[in-house]
Amino acid sequence: MKESIPLTWRRIPERYTLLGTQCETCGKAYFPPRIICPQCRRKGKIKKIKFSGRGKVYSYTKIFVPPEGFEKQAPYMLAVIELEEGARVTAQIVDTCGDVKIGSPVRAVFRIIQRDDPEGLIHYGFKFRLANDT
DSSP states (O other): OOOOHHHHHHTHHHHHHOEEEEETTTOOEESSOOSSBTTTBTTOOEEEEEOOSEEEEEEEEEESSOOTTOGGGOSEEEEEEEETTSOEEEEEEOSOSSOOOTTOEEEEEEEEEEEOSSSOOEEEEEEEEETTOO
């Protein structure tokens, strides 16, 4: 699915720097950023934070039949990553052939997410890889 140029530009803070929010009242972190804390509602005070990019695998699956536009990447690993700060992020795990386990340490890496070929936009963003890989 092609993404519009304005939408691509609006998503740069989240995709390029893992920006999210944290409630100063309850301490919960959220990604993508929230305007209101779901726990505290109006009493919560939200601040922007930059996540470290380190975390662990909370859950994962291996995709064999991908959606349109991702056929060349199959099979690939998709996971829910619990970041050190507490937020959970859904992302692809790269550079592994299936050594992923629940609880495996991971770190964010900057990669191409999608290309609008021919000669279209190249969308960059974060993916994750096992932290013990070099």
